[in-house]
Amino acid sequence: MEWSSIFNSIFSVTYNILYFGVIIGMIIIIILDNRNPVKTMAWVLVLAFLPYVGIVFYFFFGRSTRREKIISKKSFNRLMKKPMAEFVAQESYDLPADQYQVAQLFRNTNQALPFEGNQLGIYTDGYSMIQSLVKELMQAKSHIHMEFYIFENDPIGRLMRDVLIDKARQGVEVRLIYDDVGCWHVPNRFFEEMIEAGIDARAFLKVRFPLFTSKVNYRNHRKIVVIDGKVGFVGGMNIALRYIRGFDWGIWRDTHLMAKGKAVHGLQTAFLLDWYFVNQTLLTSNKFFPVIESSGNSLVQVVTSDPIAEWKEIMQGLCLAISSAKKYFYIQTPYFLPTEPILASLQTAALAGVDIRLMIPQKADAVITHLATCSYLKDVMKAGVKVFLYQKGFLHSKLMVSDDALSTVGSTNMDFRSFEHNFEVNAFMYDEPTAIRLKEIFFQDQRDCIPLYLKNWEKRSKKQKVKESVVRILSPML
Structure with a gap:
């Protein structure tokens, strides 16, 4: 003993x-x-x-990743040669004076080039977006480049798979990047069928032993499609049935863009950089950057951000845009877990008299993140930010518009994960017609919201407040 x-x-x-x-x-x-x-x-x-x-x-x-470059400067310059030539060839572009610094910030931190003469299609529901996407895919002659966080094995995913297989059999080059974590539950056979049909499908940052790797924390949240280098799609929608059908408790409200014009060069560059990341193959052929005539009046800048870059490009740009707003800045986001710079920018602008409006879903798809979101609402309402709760279903839209001059749609949520951990992409538009169209969409959604008032918000139960406060501690990790 x-x-x-x-x-x-x-x-x-x-x-x-x-x-x-x-x-x-x-x-x-x-x-x-x-x-x-x-x-x-x-x-x-x-x-x-x-x-x-x-x-x-x-x-x-x-665990943090090392600050490693995705691509060497020499290779990046080779990739940017044709887009840069197209950018320089622009005789001039009408950039609003108040937005010059935002665009310049993105050029300096992200090498993002603003292109004029774009025609934009705006989609606020999954059905119309998928319908347009399939239509454009069926017309592809040279190549299809597709990148999604989620590509489900459901009726919509199988429809998209079959369209891509048909085009590959017609001799069109088809490349697909899907996020490994976003598609964890999708059977390998689903993607193997594409590969057997001639599609080059690649998983982004494969994670096989999650307990022994930090890769699980760094996900490709981008949604990009490029068709023949002339038509592009970007926004918040993935390839899944729920983006059309919604939930039994409401619709799925989202925002997506189709671009025709030179802005597609920006989407193509973003895709080819990610392709180099997953395949270590640099594609710079002229067919990926064809000559594109002006087809509209929108000035567009495609901006990316990722966890291994030197700067937090999209977050920094939004901070500057919020601080530069003179009249209004409207935000739609499914999750609101702001970093300190974003929170301070919103509070400062609201206190200075700018009309700041924040629209979030009343009911979200993730309980924990919604609790964390709720913990920040008092902070912004005290400064004068107007908060609206979307009631018609789940608001997944990442839309922002300011002063009838600047607007953005993309994959970036207003939270720590998007700003610091995910690979994201947004299109920033610098023209009045697009800003007004998106502002009208915001107002239309506002009709399906209830306004939140600080006096009433303070009356929620102590138990609820405690839960929100506890989860808030974890918000930088969510």
């Missing part, structure tokens, strides 16, 4: 030393990583008070 007791004591002491050594070591690593102080404190608190859960969460979502 004595030896057994001694052994148990030694084991217990050794276990505690190792266990607390691991926890303390992880905390030291997080501190020395010089992250955002808010995120650092969030991880320290999780590891200190929820150690077992914290360790698992950290291995899934906590």
Whole structure:
């Protein structure tokens, strides 16, 4: 018994030393990583008070990637040669004076080029978007480049798969990038059928052992389609039936764009950079950047962001756009977990008298993120931000418009994950007609909302407030 007791004591002491050594070591690593102080404190608190859960969460979502370049400067310049020539060839483009700094910021941080003469189609429901997408795909002659976070094995996914297979059999080059985590539950056979038919389908950042890799935390959330280098699609919709059918409790409200014009060069560049990332093959043929005549009046700049870039391009651009707004800045987002710079920009603009409106779904598809969203509403309403809760269904739209001059639609949510962890893409438009069209869409959706007032919001139960506050601590990790 004595030896057994001694052994148990030694084991217990050794276990505690190792266990607390691991926890303390992880905390030291997080501190020395010089992250955002808010995120650092969030991880320290999780590891200190929820150690077992914290360790698992950290291995899934906590470890940072190295700041490695996706592509060398020489290769990037080769890829940008034709788009840059098209950009320089523009005699002039009418950029609103108040938006010059926003566009210049994106050029300096993201090498994003603004192109004039674009025709835009705007879709606010999945049915019309899928219908237009299939129509354009059926007319493809040279190549189809497609990139989605989610590509479901459901009636819509199978329809899209069959269209792509038909085009591949006709001799059209078809390349597909799908996110490995976004399509985890999709059977491998679904994509193998495409590959056997001649489609080059690639998973983005494959994750096979999630407990031993941080790749699970860095996902490609982009939605890009490029057809023959002349037609492009970008926005918030994936390839899945729910984007058309919605839920039993409401519709799925989203926003997507179709672009015809030189802005497609920006979408093509974004896709080919991701293709290089997944395939280590640099595609720079002129057929991917054909000569495109002006077909509309919209000035468009395609901007990307990713977790391994030097700057937080889209977040920084939105901060500047909000701060530059003179009359109004309207936002639609399914999740509102703002970083400190975004939160401060919204509060400052609202306090300065700018009409800031935030529209979020009353009921969301994820309980945890919705609780975290609710925890930030008091912060913005106190500063004068008007909050609207969309009641008709789930609002997944990522639409923003300001001063009848600037508007943006894309894949970026207003949350930590989109700004810091995901690969995202947005189209920024700098023309009055597009801004007015999107503002009208915002107003139409506002009719299906209830306004939220601070006085009433404060009356929710203490239990609800506590849940929101606890989840808020985790918001930098959600």
